[in-house]
Amino acid sequence: MAIDFGYSVSQPRAVDLDRNDLSLAREIVREMPEFSACIACGGCTATCTAGNLTSFNFRLVQTLVRRGEYAGAYAEMNKCMLCGKCRLVCPRGINTRGVVRLIKRKLGDY
Amino acid sequence: MEIISFYSGFVIPFLVGVSVLFAVVVYKFGRWFVRLPVEDRRLVRKNFFSRATVRALGECFMECLLHRKIWKVNPTLGYMHTAFAFGWFLLIVVGWVETVAYLGWRFVPLQGHIFFKFFTGGEHHWLVMDILLWYVLSGLVLAVYKRFRSRTLGMRRTTKLTFGDRVALSSLWFIFPLRLLAENFSGVMAFWWGYSIALGIFFVAMPFSRYMHIFTEVPLIFLRRWGIRSGERESSFDHFQLEACSRCGICIDPCQLQRDAGFRDVQSAYFIRDRRYNRLTRRVADNCLMCGRCEGRCPVGLQLDTLRLNSRHTLSGTPADGRFEYARKITNNPVISNECEKSTGQTVIASENEAICSNSQSSSSHPLGGRGETKNSQLSTPRIGFFGGCMTLLSPRILQSMEQIFAASGDDVWWADRNGGICCGRPLKLSGDIDAARDMMQMNTQLFEAQGITTLVTSCPICLRVFREDYRLEGIEVLHHSEYIARLIAEGCLSLRDSDEKMTYHDPCELGRGCGIYDAPRQVLASVGELVEPAETRSEALCCGSSLANFVVDDASQVAMARAVGAAFEATGAARVVTACPLCKKAIGRTSSLPTLDLAEVVAEKLNND
Numbered sequence: 001m002a003i004d005f006g007y008s009v010s011q012p013r014a015v016d017l018d019r020n021d022l023s024l025a026r027e028i029v030r031e032m033p034e035f036s037a038c039i040a041c042g043g044c045t046a047t048c049t050a051g052n053l054t055s056f057n058f059r060l061v062q063t064l065v066r067r068g069e070y071a072g073a074y075a076e077m078n079k080c081m082l083c084g085k086c087r088l089v090c091p092r093g094i095n096t097r098g099v100v101r102l103i104k105r106k107l108g109d110y
Numbered sequence: 111m112e113i114i115s116f117y118s119g120f121v122i123p124f125l126v127g128v129s130v131l132f133a134v135v136v137y138k139f140g141r142w143f144v145r146l147p148v149e150d151r152r153l154v155r156k157n158f159f160s161r162a163t164v165r166a167l168g169e170c171f172m173e174c175l176l177h178r179k180i181w182k183v184n185p186t187l188g189y190m191h192t193a194f195a196f197g198w199f200l201l202i203v204v205g206w207v208e209t210v211a212y213l214g215w216r217f218v219p220l221q222g223h224i225f226f227k228f229f230t231g232g233e234h235h236w237l238v239m240d241i242l243l244w245y246v247l248s249g250l251v252l253a254v255y256k257r258f259r260s261r262t263l264g265m266r267r268t269t270k271l272t273f274g275d276r277v278a279l280s281s282l283w284f285i286f287p288l289r290l291l292a293e294n295f296s297g298v299m300a301f302w303w304g305y306s307i308a309l310g311i312f313f314v315a316m317p318f319s320r321y322m323h324i325f326t327e328v329p330l331i332f333l334r335r336w337g338i339r340s341g342e343r344e345s346s347f348d349h350f351q352l353e354a355c356s357r358c359g360i361c362i363d364p365c366q367l368q369r370d371a372g373f374r375d376v377q378s379a380y381f382i383r384d385r386r387y388n389r390l391t392r393r394v395a396d397n398c399l400m401c402g403r404c405e406g407r408c409p410v411g412l413q414l415d416t417l418r419l420n421s422r423h424t425l426s427g428t429p430a431d432g433r434f435e436y437a438r439k440i441t442n443n444p445v446i447s448n449e450c451e452k453s454t455g456q457t458v459i460a461s462e463n464e465a466i467c468s469n470s471q472s473s474s475s476h477p478l479g480g481r482g483e484t485k486n487s488q489l490s491t492p493r494i495g496f497f498g499g500c501m502t503l504l505s506p507r508i509l510q511s512m513e514q515i516f517a518a519s520g521d522d523v524w525w526a527d528r529n530g531g532i533c534c535g536r537p538l539k540l541s542g543d544i545d546a547a548r549d550m551m552q553m554n555t556q557l558f559e560a561q562g563i564t565t566l567v568t569s570c571p572i573c574l575r576v577f578r579e580d581y582r583l584e585g586i587e588v589l590h591h592s593e594y595i596a597r598l599i600a601e602g603c604l605s606l607r608d609s610d611e612k613m614t615y616h617d618p619c620e621l622g623r624g625c626g627i628y629d630a631p632r633q634v635l636a637s638v639g640e641l642v643e644p645a646e647t648r649s650e651a652l653c654c655g656s657s658l659a660n661f662v663v664d665d666a667s668q669v670a671m672a673r674a675v676g677a678a679f680e681a682t683g684a685a686r687v688v689t690a691c692p693l694c695k696k697a698i699g700r701t702s703s704l705p706t707l708d709l710a711e712v713v714a715e716k717l718n719n720d
Contacts, residue, residue: 034664049500052530054436078433081533081550082541083500084658088696093665101541101661104428 020068024106035099037092044086044096050079058086065103074107114229116222120299124221124306127313134317135325145346150338157336166335174327175199179409183360184264193249201242208236227293228302246286254283269359269379278315284308323356327410330354340413342544344420351412355382361404366653370674371667373397378404378414385421393662395421400659402623406649422542430545437532438553495563497526499570500533501692508569508692511714515595518717519603524561536576540659551581558586567594569710571621571691572658578625590621592631592690592709599637605718611639614684616698617651618691631690631709638716642682652678656697669701676702688712
């Protein structure tokens with residue numbers, strides 16, 4: 001019987017890029033090439049207004065989307081208030097709000 | 111008097127043209143009127159027999175015929191438009207009088223008026239008609255010249271034409287020279303045929319080209335006078351605005367996306383063109399700073415920003431989906447906020463770093479926080495709520511300065527969002543997600559009302575505008591911090607050191623053109639230094655280029671626009687640039703060689719701390 005220590009170990013997780021459908025991710029990068037300039041520094045997430053109130057991690061979601069892991073990404077992106085702080089802190093000058101809307105449009109079919 | 115036959119073969123193109131024009135215009139107007147929302151039609155019924163109708167008539171004369179607003183922007187252009195509109199109008203009216211004077215009161219078919227000289231064999235002639243024709247021709251010369259050398263008429267760029275525009279424009283250019291030839295060489299049938307064909311082609315092309323504005327501006331003026339406006343969702347009234355745009359191109363030159371960032375097809379004239387012909391793309395709709403510089407100059411007075419917003423709603427609005435429920439549990443729960451006040455009820459003025467740390471670390475346990483309370487938390491009137499907004503939260507120096515100002519004022523302040531508030535909702539509104547924006551507005555409203563504040567002060571013009579335009583804050587006065595500080599100074603609550611330091615002021619779009627606040631920040635600046643104005647200022651002020659309304663431009667374009675703005679400030683010889691918007695501060699400060707500060711920072715710096 002497992003003992004509850006109050007914390008757990010993350011299960012190893014492999015992302016199989018061959019099995020994932022990357023067509024949407026490629027489309028997104030094609031429409032906003034600056035998206036691929038992201039260095040995943042996490043500045044966007046650290047400064048996020050929504051992330052301050054709930055579990056919302058822009059860096060995580062955009063990384064997952066680029067890997068073709070779209071499940072739940074639309075609902076996550078829906079938490080964004082488009083306030084634009086992330087764009088101001090982005091060291092790569094990425095139009096983050098544009099990325100949010102693009103991902104929503106591609107995944108939510110709007 | 112002899113009986114004149116008002117028929118000849120050459121009048122057919124003209125008659126066909128007039129019939130098509132009449133049918134299409136009646137069809138279009140009829141359809142738009144019928145589809146007007148119920149409340150709009152109610153406004154029409156209510157205000158039809160009122161002074162508004164008389165005023166509308168006057169406005170039609172001043173704008174549709176004399177083009178008063180174009181004269182104000184550019185007199186040469188004004189002359190050109192007036193020569194065409196008023197000159198042609200007078201030709202028709204005086205021509206009708208001439209016919210009556212010659213033939214008496216009797217029915218004369220339309221072509222009898224238009225080709226009067228032909229049917230009377232040129233034996234009757236008024237000099238005034240010749241003068242009027244030459245008046246129109248003088249406008250035509252300017253128009254042709256402008257097409258090829260727009261700069262000489264004070265327009266750096268003129269509008270690109272659609273196919274329908276080209277057809278209409280070409281035939282329009284031929285109408286008056288052919289009329290001159292036909293009337294002076296009355297025997298040459300080719301000139302009469304040419305004149306009639308040019309008129310016919312123009313009339314057929316008219317309702318499908320930009321020249322539809324000639325007719326559409328009239329109902330637009332009446333409907334507007336009766337109180338109808340475009341709103342956040344598309345409605346039938348929008349058609350009147352779209353087709354009243356003459357694509358004169360006056361909106362193109364002021365656009366900074368055009369002059370500094372090289373976007374040549376997103377300006378209001380093109381946006382309206384694309385929407386009118388059902389080929390609007392998101393890229394065009396979303397690529398606008400909504401700075402309002404073009405709207406201020408539009409000679410037809412179109413609601414350019416509103417039209418763009420409701421297009422965004424149609425093109426890319428997404429369902430609200432209850433997506434901000436996570437925020438509701440915080441803003442909606444007075445228990446949490448009371449607990450916070452109890453736990454941190456004493457006077458705490460957090461330092462800049464502390465403010466940020468508490469922001470990121472303790473937000474879940476102290477979502478609202480009473481950390482910034484400068485006095486005890488007992489409700490007493492008046493009570494001020496300070497809403498920094500997302501952008502201010504990124505500018506701790508502004509927060510710190512406001513702390514000092516509030517401390518000096520002695521006011522009882524509740525910090526609405528320093529320890530984790532939500533966005534004001536304006537960015538979502540600008541994106542077209544108006545339902546989601548409403549949710550957010552409702553949550554903030556509940557939050558403000560629960561706190562029992564009497565005054566809401568914000569240092570962010572973006573928030574200010576949405577508070578004033580969209581929120582229903584009963585009994586709460588909404589102030590920009592520039593107004594609040596100006597009031598404190600006027601009441602003698604702040605003691606400031608005056609200096610002779612030269613400062614220039616940047617009018618944020620949302621504060622100036624958006625909320626009409628130009629004087630308060632200038633009054634404040636005048637009491638701490640010497641104000642020098644840039645070349646384009648107040649309602650003509652430039653946008654910083656980083657507007658939240660634009661979802662398309664990349665970093666390089668933003669920098670290019672900011673550089674241009676920065677150069678304008680450097681030219682003033684000022685030592686510092688002062689603005690009243692945290693976003694403008696960051697945008698201009700990125701490239702400017704001058705230190706860029708918020709108004710609050712300058713004031714806090716000059717506070718007498720005794």
